[in-house]
Amino acid sequence: MFVETQEERPEIRERLHRVGITNLRSVAKINWKGKVYTFLPLFEITIDVPEEKKGIHMSRLVESITEAMSEAVEEEVMEAHSSLEELGRAIISRLEGKHPHKRAEVWIRTHLIIPRETPASGKTTYEPYDVEVGVIKHYDGTFEKVLRVKVIGNTACPHAMANNNGKTHIQRAIGELEVRTPFNEEIALEDMIDVVESSFSHPTYTLLKTADENAVVQGMFANPKFVEDVAREIFAKAKERFKGRIHVKVISNESIHKHDVIAETWS
Numbered sequence: 001m002f003v004e005t006q007e008e009r010p011e012i013r014e015r016l017h018r019v020g021i022t023n024l025r026s027v028a029k030i031n032w033k034g035k036v037y038t039f040l041p042l043f044e045i046t047i048d049v050p051e052e053k054k055g056i057h058m059s060r061l062v063e064s065i066t067e068a069m070s071e072a073v074e075e076e077v078m079e080a081h082s083s084l085e086e087l088g089r090a091i092i093s094r095l096e097g098k099h100p101h102k103r104a105e106v107w108i109r110t111h112l113i114i115p116r117e118t119p120a121s122g123k124t125t126y127e128p129y130d131v132e133v134g135v136i137k138h139y140d141g142t143f144e145k146v147l148r149v150k151v152i153g154n155t156a157c158p159h160a161m162a163n164n165n166g167k168t169h170i171q172r173a174i175g176e177l178e179v180r181t182p183f184n185e186e187i188a189l190e191d192m193i194d195v196v197e198s199s200f201s202h203p204t205y206t207l208l209k210t211a212d213e214n215a216v217v218q219g220m221f222a223n224p225k226f227v228e229d230v231a232r233e234i235f236a237k238a239k240e241r242f243k244g245r246i247h248v249k250v251i252s253n254e255s256i257h258k259h260d261v262i263a264e265t266w267s
């Protein structure tokens with residue numbers, strides 16, 4: 001029988017709100033509206049540890065992931081989880097049977113690959129987006145979720161354009177949108193990605209034939225935007241479409257500086 005050091009009383013008696021594992025790479029199968037996606041996400045799981053306990057039983061957090069995985073991977077017959085947030089919730093439910101706690105968080109960070117059409121030649125291109133889903137069980141037992149998407153677009157500078165007979169500097173920009181909302185609020189990550197991607201001077205693409213490249217360049221010059229314009233447009237669209245607390249951050253990798261510019265706002 002092992003010594004359960006975790007159960008001892010610590011010298012310094014302070015409650016810790018978040019203790020657990022992070023950067024754990026695993027596999028996840030999600031059955032999103034009838035289509036099964038396989039992800040290789042990074043997990044972070046934390047629970048609170050009370051002031052009278054020295055530590056938590058870390059392996060039980062890993063077990064709650066592996067068991068939630070096996071119910072979707074080994075037994076193919078079982079329904080895979082219907083969304084990343086449902087998977088997060090299933091992990092917390094498993095944890096409830098394994099490790100006493102009052103507060104828990106599961107964070108799942110992965111990539112979504114969405115098929116798109118190129119703007120002129122109409123060819124299929126697969127576009128990568130960083131997404132992160134957090135499921136939080138608060139001390140009062142209520143569940144909240146945090147959805148985050150990160151999209152790479154571009155901007156053409158209106159200020160340089162106005163002062164150089166239409167010539168300007170153009171750059172990549174990264175738009176981040178976070179929505180913090182009650183667990184049962186139905187919000188699709190793809191819709192959040194569309195809100196961000198449609199707010200740049202123009203979207204970027206993995207595949208671009210010459211005709212497509214021309215369409216992107218013409219589109220950018222027809223739609224010059226400051227980093228502030230992009231942030232405002234994402235924020236206004238997100239407030240319109242999604243119920244919850246909205247947080248927007250846009251960073252533009254300026255092609256004329258060695259530094260970037262940033263615009264951020266939140267509700």
Ligand SMILES: Nc1nc2c(ncn2[C@@H]2O[C@H](COP(=O)(O)OP(=O)(O)OP(=O)(O)O)[C@@H](O)[C@H]2O)c(=O)[nH]1
Nearest residue numbers: 002003004006019054055056057058059060061062
């Ligand atoms: N709380 C805590 N645990 C750690 C730390 N460093 C390593 N460990 C973990 O200690 C774990 C083993 O303890 P438990 O998880 O309790 O394993 P166990 O006692 O065999 O399993 P249970 O019977 O479920 O308690 C390992 O998985 C380590 O990851 C740390 O800094 N704090």
Ligand SMILES: [Fe+2]
Nearest residue numbers: 004006057058
């Ligand atoms: Fe233990």
